[in-house]
Amino acid sequence: MCAIIGASLTGKKVMTATSGPGFSLKQEAIGFAVMTETPCVIVNVQRGGPSTGLPTSVSQGDVMQARWGTHGEHAIIALTASNNQDVFAMTVEAFNLSETFRTPVILLFDEVVAHTRERLIMPEPGEINVVERLKTSVKEGTDYHPYLPREDGRLPMSDFGGVHRYNVTGLMHDMWGFPSNNSKIIYGLTHQLVDKIQGHTKEITRTKEFFIDDVDCLLISYGSSARTALHVVENRRARGENLGLLELQTLWPFPVDAVRKRCASVNHIIVVEMNMGQIFHEVKKAVDDPDKVFLANQIDGSFITPTDVLNILRIIQGKGA
Amino acid sequence: MAVKDYIREKFFPHIWCAGCGHGTVMGSMIRAIENLGIKKNDIVVVSGIGCSSRICGYLDFHTLHTIHGRALAFATGVKLSRPELTLIVPMGDGDAFAIGGNHLIHAARRNIDITAIIMNNSIYGMTGGQSSPSTGYGDLATTAPYGNIDRSFDVVKLALGAGATFVARSTTYHVTSMIKILEKAITHKGFSVVEILSQCPTYFGRRNKFASAVDMLTHYKTHTTPIGSKKKEKNPDLIERGIFTQQEQPEYCAEYDKIIEKASQRKVTNGKV
Numbered sequence: 001m002c003a004i005i006g007a008s009l010t011g012k013k014v015m016t017a018t019s020g021p022g023f024s025l026k027q028e029a030i031g032f033a034v035m036t037e038t039p040c041v042i043v044n045v046q047r048g049g050p051s052t053g054l055p056t057s058v059s060q061g062d063v064m065q066a067r068w069g070t071h072g073e074h075a076i077i078a079l080t081a082s083n084n085q086d087v088f089a090m091t092v093e094a095f096n097l098s099e100t101f102r103t104p105v106i107l108l109f110d111e112v113v114a115h116t117r118e119r120l121i122m123p124e125p126g127e128i129n130v131v132e133r134l135k136t137s138v139k140e141g142t143d144y145h146p147y148l149p150r151e152d153g154r155l156p157m158s159d160f161g162g163v164h165r166y167n168v169t170g171l172m173h174d175m176w177g178f179p180s181n182n183s184k185i186i187y188g189l190t191h192q193l194v195d196k197i198q199g200h201t202k203e204i205t206r207t208k209e210f211f212i213d214d215v216d217c218l219l220i221s222y223g224s225s226a227r228t229a230l231h232v233v234e235n236r237r238a239r240g241e242n243l244g245l246l247e248l249q250t251l252w253p254f255p256v257d258a259v260r261k262r263c264a265s266v267n268h269i270i271v272v273e274m275n276m277g278q279i280f281h282e283v284k285k286a287v288d289d290p291d292k293v294f295l296a297n298q299i300d301g302s303f304i305t306p307t308d309v310l311n312i313l314r315i316i317q318g319k320g321a
Numbered sequence: 322m323a324v325k326d327y328i329r330e331k332f333f334p335h336i337w338c339a340g341c342g343h344g345t346v347m348g349s350m351i352r353a354i355e356n357l358g359i360k361k362n363d364i365v366v367v368s369g370i371g372c373s374s375r376i377c378g379y380l381d382f383h384t385l386h387t388i389h390g391r392a393l394a395f396a397t398g399v400k401l402s403r404p405e406l407t408l409i410v411p412m413g414d415g416d417a418f419a420i421g422g423n424h425l426i427h428a429a430r431r432n433i434d435i436t437a438i439i440m441n442n443s444i445y446g447m448t449g450g451q452s453s454p455s456t457g458y459g460d461l462a463t464t465a466p467y468g469n470i471d472r473s474f475d476v477v478k479l480a481l482g483a484g485a486t487f488v489a490r491s492t493t494y495h496v497t498s499m500i501k502i503l504e505k506a507i508t509h510k511g512f513s514v515v516e517i518l519s520q521c522p523t524y525f526g527r528r529n530k531f532a533s534a535v536d537m538l539t540h541y542k543t544h545t546t547p548i549g550s551k552k553k554e555k556n557p558d559l560i561e562r563g564i565f566t567q568q569e570q571p572e573y574c575a576e577y578d579k580i581i582e583k584a585s586q587r588k589v590t591n592g593k594v
Binding site for chain 2 (some may be wrong): 014171
């Protein structure tokens with residue numbers, strides 16, 4: 001984790017990968033990347049936890065750790081995917097977003113998606129959008145302020161080893177990158193770190209929608225759980241029941257507006273995930289009527305099945321457990 | 322260039338206490354770099370946490386002030402990505418021997434071309450004088466008010482055991498030889514460990530019967546001796562200073578380049594290499 005931050009500062013695109021406990025170990029350095037606004041991508045394939053937990057069974061227990069794992073006020077971007085093609089697409093997105101917003105981006109996959117072998121169509125070069133690093137146009141000999149945001153909030157970078165020599169620190173810092181405990185500077189930097197991401201939630205939000213018209217009961221899911229949710233939706237649609245699926249590919253910043261809008265006209269919402277309700281509570285916070293949100297989950301290390309979802313659906317439909 | 326041309330004057334005054342040895346180390350580092358004629362744009366200084374790590378902000382190089390103990394890991398990323406740059410990692414004893422001990426031995430094992438300068442003041446100075454892994458047996462610290470019962474690391478032996486290809490020790494009293502040693506360490510192609518005994522009069526000295534920084538420097542003068550001197554035979558407690566090893570071994574970035582070369586030459590047929 002530390003090594004990729006060092007490499008990123010020389011102008012390279014960087015990533016690292018881990019599962020479970022390794023994600024805990026990376027948290028301090030993730031905070032350093034947040035504070036120093038160093039682009040990098042971190043893959044965490046979730047398994048059961050806490051601690052050594054359940055190697056290598058499926059879980060989605062690190063959703064909140066991705067958001068708040070490192071200490072202090074900050075914002076972060078976390079993406080997820082439910083199949084190999086989307087893993088590819090979201091990995092490219094992760095690099096693009098990390099360069100655009102100068103932030104660590106977490107790819108929050110899970111064991112089922114990681115161990116699934118399925119067809120992958122590789123796009124040709126040029127077919128997909130690739131964001132390159134924004135570099136400073138300040139010439140040698142002119143003062144370069146590494147932490148002075150442009151009007152649009154973006155910070156052009158200069159590579160280590162290049163013509164501009166500047167300081168990078170995990171301490172609160174001024175526009176020169178030099179440590180500061182001036183309250184105005186701290187206020188400004190804290191807002192910069194949070195606003196540059198929270199203020200662009202709409203731009204960062206990626207979702208997929210299935211059978212989304214005339215929905216009575218909307219399933220919200222992400223990662224491999226969304227495969228189970230989709231199976232249930234397809235199955236029930238065939239029987240004439242009006243189920244739909246909203247698959248979240250951006251978990252953080254949480255797409256509050258997208259979720260609220262999509263949930264406004266439905267009678268019931270079931271969040272399908274493999275934890276005790278980490279996204280369920282976010283959905284309850286987002287919607288106008290939290291009482292219509294239900295949780296279908298699995299936390300025993302096995303993959304969530306359609307039955308786990310149907311059990312909840314039956315209760316909602318008044319058919320008993 | 323003059324010494325001040327290597328310093329970011331706008332960030333002065335520095336945070337170090339009166340009598341601290343770290344400024345002497347910084348001055349020596351600058352003089353070594355000046356003597357070697359390395360361009361400022363080609364130097365990256367990576368530090369961790371503690372008094373010593375604040376050296377980063379004051380130096381006019383590419384500077385990276387990181388997290389506690391992990392400076393060598395960050396430096397490894399910079400070096401592997403831009404092997405032509407000169408990497409210098411100033412560390413404290415807490416950074417190098419405690420939380421960063423693992424990074425130190427593995428950087429030594431890999432023989433990556435980085436110079437680690439360990440400013441050993443035998444104490445955690447920034448946080449109020451807690452005992453560190455280099456606080457001597459019986460020494461006093463805020464966390465050892467009745468005397469430290471831990472034995473201290475001998476970082477020279479540690480670095481030699483871990484396979485560092487350049488290992489040296491100096492003190493803030495022996496500035497002229499320190500500069501020469503630093504020049505050799507920075508030029509050395511491989512992992513260099515230079516331990517510099519650096520006084521902390523505020524937190525180590527006060528508690529351990531050193532009336533002033535001058536007393537501590539005098540102690541470095543009287544209690545150290547060049548490697549292999551006769552004095553050491555008579556008084557085994559003297560601390561040796563000088564270059565303990567300097568050897569040519571395959572360097573990590575060069576080895577990595579060979580692997581890339583090898584891998585890119587292998588032919589792929591039917592998805593199998």
